[in-house]
C-alpha cells in the first residue's frame with residue numbers, strides 16, 4: 110500500500126490587495142504538496158501604540174503612503190525561507206519561527222500584517238492536512254473538544270470614526286440572544302436592520318440610510334439615546350421585543366481630550382464644547398443601562414483611563430469590553446484582570462499577530478471568567494477566518510458589522526455554513542453568550 114506523504118509548506122507567495130475601504134493590505138497564498146491556502150490581513154481605524162505594528166511603505170507617492178509592498182517582500186523572502194518544509198499542522202512552531210525571526214516585542218520588523226496573513230494561511234493548510242473543518246482544527250489547537258456558534262453582535266447604527274454623521278459613539282449593535290440557533294439570530298438581525306432602514310428613511314429621509322464602514326446606518330442623530338430609540342422601535346416592529354439585547358461600542362479613545370470626553374467632536378457647528386468628565390460618562394452609561402436593554406458597552410473610556418473603566422465595571426450594570434484598553438495585548442489583559450478593570454476581551458487578531466497568540470489571549474480571558482468577543486476590523490477582506498476562530502474557541506460572541514456588505518457577510522455566512530455542517534451537534538451560545 111502506498112504511504113500517504115505528509116504535507117509540508119512548499120511555497121509562500123504574497124501580494125498586495127485592497128481592503129473594504131480601498132486601502133492596501135496583504136494577501137498570502139501558502140502552498141503545500143496538497144494544495145494552496147489563501148488568507149489576508151484586516152486593518153482598523155483605531156490603531157495604537159500597544160498593538161502589534163502594521164508594516165506600511167510610507168511612500169506618499171503611492172496609495173498615500175499606505176502601500177504594503179515591504180510586507181509582501183518580507184513574506185516572499187524571509188518568512189518563506191524560514192517556513193519552507195514545515196508541517197502546516199504545527200501552528201505554534203510556525204508562529205514561533207516567525208516570532209523568532211522578527212525579534213521585536215511589537216512585530217515591527219516583519220509586520221503584524223505579514224505575520225498574521227501567513228499564520229492564518231498555515232492554519233487553513235493544517236486543517237486541510239488533517240482533513241478537519243477549520244473550526245475543529247482551531248478547537249484542537251486550543252486543547253478544547255467542544256465548539257459553540259457565537260451570538261452575532263450586529264452593527265445597525267454607525268458613528269465615530271466609521272461614519273460621516275455627527276454621532277460620537279462608534280456603533281450600536283444588536284445581540285439576538287433569544288434566538289434558538291445562529292440561523293434564526295441572523296434572520297432576527299436582518300429583519301430588524303431592514304425595519305430600522307424604513308424607520309430612518311421615514312424620519313430623516315433616504316440619505317439617513319447611507320452606511321458607515323461596517324455597514325451600519327449613519328443618520329445625522331445628535332446623541333446615543335436618539336439612536337437607541339430608533340433601534341428599539343425597529344426591534345418592536347420586527348416583533349423581537351425581549352429577544353434582542355443592545356450593545357454599544359463607544360470607542361471613547363477617539364474623543365478623549367486630556368482627561369475629558371468631547372461628545373461633539375465631529376459636529377461642524379459646535380456652540381461651546383460639550384466636554385464630559387469620566388464621572389459624567391459613568392452617569393450617562395448607568396442611565397442607558399437602566400433605560401434600555403443595553404447588556405454590553407465596549408471601550409467606554411480612553412485607552413489609558415483605567416480608573417473610570419474600573420469604577421464603571423464595578424457597578425456591575427453590563428459587560429464592559431476592553432478594546433483599545435487591552436489592544437489584545439497579554440500584558441494589558443493581565444493588568445486588567447488583576448485590577449478588575451473590565452470583564453471582557455475584544456479580540457482583534459491583527460493586534461496580536463499570530464493564531465497561536467490569539468488562542469493564548471482568549472484562554473487568558475476565559476480563565477478569568479471574562480466574556481470574549483471576536484472582532485472584525487473596519488478595513489476587512491472577504492477572508493472568513495474569524496468565523497471559524499469564534500466557533501473553535503467557543504468565544505460566545507462575534508462582531509462582524511451589519512448584515513450588509515460582502516466583507517461583513519463573509520463571516521456571518523460562514524457561521525451559517527458551519528451551523529449547517531454541525532447539524533444536531535451545533536450549539537448556539539444564546540443566553541450564555543458571556544460564558545458559553
Ligand code: PGA
Nearest residue numbers: 152153154155486487488
Ligand atoms: P476598528 O474598529 O477596526 O476601526 O478598530 C473596530 C472596533 O473598534 O471594534
Ligand code: ZN
Nearest residue numbers: 358360407432
Ligand atoms: Zn471597538
